[in-house]
């Protein structure tokens with residue numbers, strides 16, 4: 070393998086894979102992934118839901134811009150649909166009425182429904198839990214098919230995906246980044262993309278650059294057997310402030326989450342017993358479902374920048390260094406548009422016009438400006 074590329078993408082999760090899939094058709098692209106399996110960290114641990122009315126403004130733009138790709142990714146990307154309809158039922162317990170007003174006023178494609186209609190959708194809904202309800206269109210995503218499709222696209226365009234290749238050193242020399250992996254292999258490229266998820270600040274430090282201030286936050290998922298309820302056609306269910314949610318999993322099971330967001334150092338994070346118990350308790354306050362045992366539990370990291378917006382774009386003053394981090398809880402549903410945008414910025418091409426209003430929110434330079442004088 071040649072060690073000279075045009076772009077080196079650090080991190081082979083969804084963010085890096087999507088960016089590389091848009092780069093590889095145009096330039097020599099190398100993806101360096103620390104783990105033996107790409108998708109081992111956040112990408113393999115998501116709830117796999119696409120929701121339009123979720124996250125800050127630029128996330129909604131990226132989510133909307135990604136929908137056409139999910140519906141039609143083009144020939145050869147996957148042999149079955151990447152997304153399938155799964156509405157979201159939002160319940161309004163006492164105390165969340167004001168949040169619900171805002172949700173209805175700002176949400177797109179959201180429709181208030183009666184509690185009788187809500188109970189038809191989810192017969193386990195306890196009388197008295199909710200004061201109101203709303204339904205919106207959303208999708209289940211096949212995360213593995215999306216991720217593997219992107220990586221396949223990298224390879225089919227002559228790009229290289231190197232696994233078990235943790236980046237341990239980065240330095241700029243003679244107008245080129247030298248990227249050293251654990252084990253000593255060195256690859257060179259004029260441009261690098263930092264798509265290392267929770268480790269984004271660590272990769273910046275390796276390059277001698279200041280961190281953005283990323284905070285990885287743990288979120289837990291639990292699989293239960295909800296029988297005798299037949300849940301396959303249930304919507305995802307949440308409260309307005311998202312203090313818990315659940316959704317059908319593999320037709321007969323239910324995934325439950327306490328929607329926890331506990332700051333953690335970057336790591337192979339594991340679930341905490343208390344979070345599991347909180348998730349089950351909150352779900353059971355809303356739904357009459359007996360939980361006989363936990364079939365599986367996991368946790369993953371949702372990584373946020375200090376202002377909660379993603380960071381996509383160039384590091385000011387460090388030529389050829391680009392960020393694609395801070396995907397929070399939206400990194401799958403935004404990946405097609407975020408990957409295309411990252412590639413456009415790296416290649417100096419014009420971004421999709423629909424995303425222009427998102428650029429000021431995304432620009433990493435916002436973290437480098439001196440605070441305005443009081």
Ligand SMILES: Cc1cc2nc3c(=O)[nH]c(=O)nc-3n(C[C@H](O)[C@H](O)[C@H](O)COP(=O)(O)OP(=O)(O)OC[C@H]3O[C@@H](n4cnc5c(N)ncnc54)[C@H](O)[C@@H]3O)c2cc1C
Nearest residue numbers: 080082083084103110111112116118236266369400401402
């Ligand atoms: C419980 C849970 C539920 C979620 N639900 C949803 C959802 O419903 N919808 C949605 O859109 N999103 C959801 N998310 C968020 C989504 O999973 C993330 O935003 C997304 O996976 C982030 O992708 P990433 O590529 O940035 O990170 P990762 O998948 O973590 O990839 C980063 C990669 O960088 C690699 N790396 C780190 N350091 C180095 C190094 N030095 N050298 C080389 N490689 C390195 C890591 O090994 C890792 O593979 C959820 C997350 C969790 C935890």
